[in-house]
Amino acid sequence: MNEQQLKEYLITLAQEYGSKWNEYEDRVREQSEAETAAMPKFADAEEQFAWFKENKPTDWHEELSKWVGPLFDRYCTDKKRVYGGKNVRSFGFPAKFNGIGSPVETSVDLKNQNRAEVYFKTETSFQDEYLFVLLRKAGQWKIDSYKGRRFGDTKWDNRIL
Template sequence: MDKIEIAKNRLSNFIKAMNSWEKECNKIEEEDIDETEQFRLQKQMLTDIFSEYCTERKRQNGRPNTISYGAEGSFEYDPEEERIINTNECENKVLITTKREKPMQEEFIYTLLWKGGNWLLDSKKRYSRWKNKWEVVSL
């Protein structure tokens, strides 16, 4: 398997992991436990995902420091809806563009860096049709 295919698989696995996390967060929200414990459980799962799939760097206003997730039917990460439409490789970096139609039409660019023998997600951008430009969003 070539480097691009490995990077694409890595992104696909991250999207699946985040989708599972969002589903689990909704289940935790329904449990009869206090909000502090809910947050702790949700953050621990998210931190584990980021440790496995993402570069280590400060993400002050984004995940895993903040907890935000979609409800059933409007998950931010949906492996059934988000599909890879383009890849671009340069040195130790791969840019992967994805597109989804539901719950609304969106395009994203994920940046993956080659570090420690693995492709790790470093950032995500969403195309704003309103502003006609790419904007950084939380992973």
């Protein structure tokens, strides 16, 4: 694989991961909202407490974690992570990698033969930018971490993968 092919491959790898994550997060958010909308209207907190005692709503974080686990195994390094990883603790709108499916700019900086930074600029309401760090181990490229920034900020913020 020549350098240009490698760069295209790395962009595709990070973009597939982010797009799949967004798909799963959007699906969970929509199902969560539908479940909430289908709940009865409660007259007071006591009635609400009694209903929840008898009816256990879906743990949507657990559901998203089930979908994200295999995705994480396929695309991310297996280092120990104190936060994030396969156990998802939040979801919302917009999705985590908002706009990554149709970026207005991408680039790859090959730091060395085993490390690359993949950049995405989006044209979302937040003008999100992402910088993925990919490592090659045992001949396989995987996402190790990522950073993000919004509204043209100059400083990258470390984000939880």
